[in-house]
Amino acid sequence: MALLHHAQLTPSKLELVAGWLPSQPFFSADDADTDLERVASFRFDDPAGEVGIETLLVDVGGTTLQIPLTYRAAPLEGAEASLLGTMEHSVLGTRWVYDATGDPVYVAELVRTVVTGGSEVEQHYEENGVQVPKTSDASVSGSGHPDAAVPVAAATPGSLALTSDVTTTTVTTDGISITIVRAVGSLEEAPEGCETLLGRWSGMEGAPVVLAHLVHANA
Numbered sequence: 001m002a003l004l005h006h007a008q009l010t011p012s013k014l015e016l017v018a019g020w021l022p023s024q025p026f027f028s029a030d031d032a033d034t035d036l037e038r039v040a041s042f043r044f045d046d047p048a049g050e051v052g053i054e055t056l057l058v059d060v061g062g063t064t065l066q067i068p069l070t071y072r073a074a075p076l077e078g079a080e081a082s083l084l085g086t087m088e089h090s091v092l093g094t095r096w097v098y099d100a101t102g103d104p105v106y107v108a109e110l111v112r113t114v115v116t117g118g119s120e121v122e123q124h125y126e127e128n129g130v131q132v133p134k135t136s137d138a139s140v141s142g143s144g145h146p147d148a149a150v151p152v153a154a155a156t157p158g159s160l161a162l163t164s165d166v167t168t169t170t171v172t173t174d175g176i177s178i179t180i181v182r183a184v185g186s187l188e189e190a191p192e193g194c195e196t197l198l199g200r201w202s203g204m205e206g207a208p209v210v211l212a213h214l215v216h217a218n219a
Contacts, residue, residue: 026183053068073094082157123136
């Protein structure tokens with residue numbers, strides 16, 4: 001379960017993303033003057049309770065982009081290339097915001113969700129000592145099985161090898177290769193033999209879409 005706060009963020013998440021996107025290969029120069037619009041979001045949990053893990057789905061000129069982020073209370077050593085910037089959280093203070101594909105905590109939780117058939121976590125606000133559920137606007141599901149053995153992902157950013165193109169980012173580590181679909185809908189189905197993460201959200205038409213797929217790199 002993710003515990004949220006009613007807080008003021010400076011700059012906002014979308015402002016940070018907007019400043020970072022133009023440097024990414026999955027962002028089109030034709031959209032340079034296009035405002036980002038939030039479509040939906042979902043969260044995973046950090047088992048240690050230290051790192052916020054949120055995936056934003058944003059519309060840019062009619063294309064929905066998947067932007068997973070991690071929020072940390074201190075800089076992550078070795079992940080400087082994945083840093084979007086910092087924001088001030090009116091409750092938690094300064095937060096370092098990372099492209100989550102370069103953060104081992106996110107990669108481990110994404111792998112676990114896919115392999116075990118997991119899903120997004122419930123989100124709650126704490127109001128006057130009472131936890132109030134937040135209505136979810138997106139849901140995801142892994143294709144695996146709850147009893148499946150979960151591969152151990154890398155513990156440090158330096159153990160993650162990242163490659164991005166115009167539609168995806170692929171993270172390879174410790175014999176696992178997991179591809180995050182950046183341009184949502186660009187992949188109609190995952191390659192044969194891959195385990196997947198499927199997602200859907202409010203206002204979406206049609207079947208769930210592939211958000212990520214995983215294969216053992218030595219398979």
